[in-house]
Amino acid sequence: MIGFLEERHIDLRYRAQAWIDASDLENDHDPLRIVGRLARHELLRACVPAAYGGLRERVELRDLCVLRGVLAYRSSLADTMLAMQGLGSYPVTLAGSEAQKQALLPRVANGQTICAFAITEPEAGSDVSAVATRAVRDGDGYLIDGVKCFISNAGVADSYVVFARTSDESHRGLSAFLVDGKANGLTTSPIELIAPHPIGTVTFERVRVPASARLGEEGAGFSLAMSTLDFFRSSVGAAALGMAARALDEATARVKARRQFGRPLAEFQATQMALAEMAVDVAASRLLVFSAAHVIDAAEGPGGVDAAMAKLYATEAAQRVIDRAVQLFGGQGVVRGCPVERLYREVRALRIYEGTSEIQKLVIAKSLLR
Numbered sequence: 001m002i003g004f005l006e007e008r009h010i011d012l013r014y015r016a017q018a019w020i021d022a023s024d025l026e027n028d029h030d031p032l033r034i035v036g037r038l039a040r041h042e043l044l045r046a047c048v049p050a051a052y053g054g055l056r057e058r059v060e061l062r063d064l065c066v067l068r069g070v071l072a073y074r075s076s077l078a079d080t081m082l083a084m085q086g087l088g089s090y091p092v093t094l095a096g097s098e099a100q101k102q103a104l105l106p107r108v109a110n111g112q113t114i115c116a117f118a119i120t121e122p123e124a125g126s127d128v129s130a131v132a133t134r135a136v137r138d139g140d141g142y143l144i145d146g147v148k149c150f151i152s153n154a155g156v157a158d159s160y161v162v163f164a165r166t167s168d169e170s171h172r173g174l175s176a177f178l179v180d181g182k183a184n185g186l187t188t189s190p191i192e193l194i195a196p197h198p199i200g201t202v203t204f205e206r207v208r209v210p211a212s213a214r215l216g217e218e219g220a221g222f223s224l225a226m227s228t229l230d231f232f233r234s235s236v237g238a239a240a241l242g243m244a245a246r247a248l249d250e251a252t253a254r255v256k257a258r259r260q261f262g263r264p265l266a267e268f269q270a271t272q273m274a275l276a277e278m279a280v281d282v283a284a285s286r287l288l289v290f291s292a293a294h295v296i297d298a299a300e301g302p303g304g305v306d307a308a309m310a311k312l313y314a315t316e317a318a319q320r321v322i323d324r325a326v327q328l329f330g331g332q333g334v335v336r337g338c339p340v341e342r343l344y345r346e347v348r349a350l351r352i353y354e355g356t357s358e359i360q361k362l363v364i365a366k367s368l369l370r
């Protein structure tokens with residue numbers, strides 16, 4: 001990745017990799033304990049700016065991509081917990097008041113506050129402008145009513161960034177609020193997915209927040225949500241890349257060890273073709289992800305299309321690579337607990353969250369047709 005990464009990103013990668021390789025992170029299934037471990041090893045510092053306990057003067061996407069790649073190689077749950085500390089605090093980094101930043105960001109970096117980002121609703125998925133949750137002025141604050149679904153960290157989060165409607169204007173009617181996880185009227189119920197991931201529905205019934213809980217101006221919520229998602233999108237590709245790289249390594253080891261027809265599977269050309277195509281998918285994903293992250297960090301352009309391409313390609317490619325790894329494992333590949341079986345379940349959601357593959361294609365096509 002020479003050219004896209006600088007020495008500081010490579011150092012971070014080696015430091016994180018050394019700890020993760022020596023740890024049993026892969027077998028840790030407790031989200032809160034994982035956040036504590038990520039904090040102790042100072043990895044969460046990549047999620048906030050240096051003035052608030054972070055790693056760099058401003059949050060750098062290449063750090064997040066490097067970390068998501070190495071974490072997802074071992075544990076998609078650890079990757080999710082790091083990603084949510086970033087996604088659920090970045091709107092505060094972008095639009096928070098000094099008081100909001102001081103109160104939240106140092107606690108995000110040291111793992112004392114678990115974050116969530118709540119935009120999706122039962123009738124507002126890909127179409128964010130359909131958000132119906134309302135925040136109505138009430139004296140010196142707001143009352144929030146509505147239902148959010150598929151919210152990562154629902155039930156475990158201490159702090160939710162909630163996007164709610166403050167007027168009937170479509171996109172311009174949305175505003176963002178910081179809501180305490182223990183607020184009166186906020187309840188959660190879990191959703192069980194095919195892979196480990198704390199997630200659920202969050203219901204707001206007359207949840208009262210002070211005006212000081214609003215992030216930025218009234219009506220600025222949609223653009224804040226999009227700026228946050230645009231920033232993080234390529235990091236989803238990085239997580240996919242980590243999973244694909246793991247599947248390739250597992251498959252390579254397996255075909256060298258497994259013998260059929262009197263020789264290792266690795267000696268059959270059909271196996272070699274499969275491995276070669278998997279390796280190209282992994283290499284192409286790596287280039288797209290880190291080139292998008294470089295463009296966005298360097299502010300060389302808006303980066304939205306680069307991020308969409310990186311997410312689209314890397315997540316679709318990871319699905320292909322992992323599916324092939326399962327095939328190369330034969331029956332063992334679908335036995336619960338086999339690493340490629342786990343990856344097969346864990347990678348699936350990446351083509352859906354933070355904008356489905358179809359939505360990424362629309363973003364790319366729109367830029368071509370403009």
Ligand SMILES: Cc1cc2nc3c(=O)[nH]c(=O)nc-3n(C[C@H](O)[C@H](O)[C@H](O)COP(=O)(O)OP(=O)(O)OC[C@H]3O[C@@H](n4cnc5c(N)ncnc54)[C@H](O)[C@@H]3O)c2cc1C
Nearest residue numbers: 117118119120125126150151152349352353354355356358
């Ligand atoms: C593991 C996981 C974690 C998540 N975490 C969060 C979170 O923390 N916070 C949060 O707010 N949300 C979260 N989500 C929700 C996620 O962002 C949505 O699931 C996603 O945006 C898609 O919305 P939807 O599920 O309503 O699907 P829909 O929007 O109903 O889409 C269904 C299908 O229709 C396609 N489609 C929709 N519109 C078009 C179109 N115009 N053209 C072509 N095809 C189209 C989609 O691509 C998809 O294939 C998470 C989801 C998952 C699975």
